[in-house]
Amino acid sequence: MAKQKPNGLFINGSLKSSGVTFYSRSGRMVARSASSSQPKRRTRAQFVARQQLSHSCRLWTMLKMATDADPMFEKTPTAYARFRTLMRRTPVVFTAKVGPMAEAILLLPGMPVSDGVLPVVEQRLGEVDGVGALLTSLKAEDVKRGDILRLYTLRQTVEGRRPMVRIGADDLGVDDFREVDGCLALVDEGFADEMAGWALVHIRGAKCSSQQVVTRCTYYESFTTEKAFRTAARSYGGLTPEVE
Numbered sequence: 001m002a003k004q005k006p007n008g009l010f011i012n013g014s015l016k017s018s019g020v021t022f023y024s025r026s027g028r029m030v031a032r033s034a035s036s037s038q039p040k041r042r043t044r045a046q047f048v049a050r051q052q053l054s055h056s057c058r059l060w061t062m063l064k065m066a067t068d069a070d071p072m073f074e075k076t077p078t079a080y081a082r083f084r085t086l087m088r089r090t091p092v093v094f095t096a097k098v099g100p101m102a103e104a105i106l107l108l109p110g111m112p113v114s115d116g117v118l119p120v121v122e123q124r125l126g127e128v129d130g131v132g133a134l135l136t137s138l139k140a141e142d143v144k145r146g147d148i149l150r151l152y153t154l155r156q157t158v159e160g161r162r163p164m165v166r167i168g169a170d171d172l173g174v175d176d177f178r179e180v181d182g183c184l185a186l187v188d189e190g191f192a193d194e195m196a197g198w199a200l201v202h203i204r205g206a207k208c209s210s211q212q213v214v215t216r217c218t219y220y221e222s223f224t225t226e227k228a229f230r231t232a233a234r235s236y237g238g239l240t241p242e243v244e
Contacts, residue, residue: 041240047233051094056087058105059165063113066152066167072201072208073115086112093223094232100161106220107156107165109213113199116208121200125191125214128180132192134214136200138184143174148203151186152211156195156219163219195219 060083063071073079073086090108095101122137134151143149149172157164177184191198197215201208222228233239 042233042236042238043240047236047239048092048229051232052087052092053084055093055095055104055106056084058103059087059108059111060084062105062165062167066169067150071114072203073112082115083112086115091220091224093220094228095223096232096235098235101163104163104223105165106163106223107154107195107197107213107215107217108220109197109215109217111154111197111199111213113152113211113213114201114208115210118202118204118207118209121202121209121211123198123200123211123214125198125216127192128178128185128187131187132189133180134186134191134198134200135180136184138200138202139182140174140177140179140184143184143202144204146204149173149176149184150201150203152199152201152213154197154199154213154215155193156197156217 060071060080063083071079071083073082076082076085090110093104093106093108095104119142124135126133126135128135138149151170151172153168153170155166155168157166172186174184176186178187179185180187186200190196194216197213197217199211199213201211203209
């Protein structure tokens with residue numbers, strides 16, 4: 001026996017102003033309250049997670065602006081979701097809800113810039129003949145014809161009292177490197193900059209290596225303290241007491 005279709009006005013959704021939600025059940029329109037008697041919870045753990053997620057979102061936006069193509073991350077289920085997962089390994093920074101720090105973006109050590117199946121290129125900051133350098137584990141013979149070596153440069157700036165990270169990317173070839181102890185290295189005074197970070201990604205077609213930022217920058221550290229946490233939490237109205 002065919003189900004009888006409802007007649008008249010049919011609404012699925014909410015009227016937030018009146019606090020009522022309408023939905024269909026067995027061909028009839030049913031209304032229920034759209035509001036919850038449960039208070040919004042903001043425990044310490046929840047606040048920490050939300051702060052990390054918010055900051056990761058801002059970093060992702062800047063990373064996407066670095067190249068014409070989308071950032072190279074495994075889609076599990078999306079590139080952005082994978083980026084967020086990897087960002088959980090980085091320090092958590094706390095920023096207030098309002099004011100110049102509300103949308104702060106901080107340069108973090110270990111920030112991922114790519115996620116793929118090619119071997120990870122080990123890299124560290126050092127010196128060659130007294131000049132700053134990015135030293136890698138990559139050998140010239142590891143780079144095949146058509147491969148790209150993409151150098152991400154991240155700079156911590158303060159713009160109008162708001163901390164900001166600007167990210168650029170340059171595609172390099174083996175000839176742009178020097179061989180140091182049998183491995184490829186980039187040598188330039190810029191690699192001594194303590195307000196910058198770098199990550200070299202090995203790209204072969206649609207594949208890439210999984211790389212993280214190396215940096216000497218410690219500017220972010222003042223945003224990781226208990227004082228920063230409490231200041232940020234107060235700006236959001238404080239925390240919900242923990243339930244035993």
